[in-house]
Amino acid sequence: MLDVVRLRVSYGERPVLQGVDLSVAAGEVVGLVGPNGCGKTTLLKAITRVIPWQAGEVLLLGAPASKLSRQELSRRVAVVPQSPALPVGYTALEVVLMGRTPHLGFLDQEGADDYRRAREALQRVGAADFAERRVDELSGGERQNVVLARALAQDAPILLLDEPTANLDIGHQIAVAQLVRELASDRRLAVVAAIHDLTLAALYCDRLALMDAGALVANGPPEQVLTAENILQVYHARVVVLREPELPAPVVVPYTDGVTDGVPPTGAVSTGRHP
């Protein structure tokens, strides 16, 4: 579905992406992890050509993104940007309807079908109740859902999410992650989500792509990618990765003396204790 091939992006002289390769299949959720400034957001923006790239190519359902028009591109990829600005005064339904833009001709106006799809999308994210409310009066979590609904209304086979759970409480984090997971399975979407919470990423992603300084340094199942060594190397953080049999996925916790000394690690635990 989505193939990023040797993608290079630089801001002026400064390289931001140094030849990134990434493929995502239908129904697959890939978590894009890595420290602040490693190029996650740039990669997501480059895929939709909002940021121009210098070399490489992005293939969307096999078609090179560089050859697609804006509208063709937006029919293939929907984006949930990181805390996006929403215009004051518009209702949630109006914002979600904007997701139908890729499917409307220049002189077309939204028809009954577009309204139906917008309402369905709102329903799907559990936001049907505030369809008529102004987006500037919604809470952070509700706004996040509206933007997610807008992306769903776009009806694109590829979905990119930039920090969809940032600034959300744990309840909303789980709800959003769960929803994305379900969407990937139900609609066979290819999903890439940039995400900071490694434990959450491990829990809900089929695969993690670990980035550092504009390059992919690891790419595989969460258990493989999330090692204390990888995390120390990329984040310069000492962590403990807990792999208990009763845990569904690895859990990453910050290293403190208490964790390793007070509670002796059991099972397959690697600590970030380096010289």
Add this chain to the structure above:
Amino acid sequence: MEQTARAAVLAGLGRRETWARSLRVAAYPLALALLAFALMLGTAIGPVGIGPAEVMKVFLRHLLPLNVDVAPVSDTIVWEIRLPRVLLAGLVGGTLAYSGAAYQGMFRNPLADPYLLGVAAGAGLAATIVIVGPVPATYGNFSLITLAAFGGAITAVVLTYGLARMGGTTPTTTLILSGVAVSTLAVSATSYLMLAHQRDTISVLSWLLGGFNNSGWHKMWFIVPYTVPAAVVIFVHGRLLNVMQLDEQQAQQLGVNVERTKLVVLVASSLATAAAVSVAGIIGFVGLVVPHAVRLLLGLDYRQLLPLSALLGASFLILADLAARTAISPGELPVGVITAFLGAPFFLYLLRRQRKAFF
């Protein structure tokens, strides 16, 4: 007791919502009725009072193949003097208002007005050069000032756009800043020319302040070829302007070709505004305030906002011009003075009435 109070509050809330909704439904008929009323008032009132019936007769005589009996004096006053003036004021008001709305939408900036990119300053400088220059400015109906002002306005916008262009894109903030810089430059040159040619200062100033005291059918025909196509082009971009209220990257990700949309809307509104300024001078406030008044009264959807701004801007400027020529009759006030004097308090009233945050 408490129950009644509660019921009263709820009833009040209901009334306010119903009122807003019915206003929205009736917006077009109301705006058209207001425009018709303004047209009638503008053609009927003047130093020589002519009754509405007589005015209607003149219209019928010219518009239908009927042999209507009208006094020749009334006919001349209404058809040759007042009507072109009223129509010109309407076209200019409508143009400034829809251009202002389009600029505000495109720049996502409530302070944007149609003069933002240097149209007014460029027109003003070019007009001043012609007025203080050695060449006679008018030849019968043909005015060199109009033509120069149009050229100056377009030159200023092209300069602004060229200066703001970086690589393949035109960042909005850069565009606004370079518009401010180009305007400032043109205004300072205009001021210098005015001081250096003091015998022409009054003529320059009265052109700059704007007005319709030398109107005629020829001026109307000068602006129509620009403002009518521009209006069509801009109105059909209403839905895309809504999407562009998100921000440029989101709009792009929703499939909008943002650069092309900006360029098309900018060219259309600049041409229309340039034509308006070259026949009427620099009339402030209409382009800024009429769209905001429409937003406050009727909502933010650009598909309604643009045409309704045009209709209300037309009515507003016709009535303002009527006030300008009758307030100190037989003298005339510059219409810009009236637009600000009437417009500012009305706008402040709307702004204060609105309970929710606006923009």
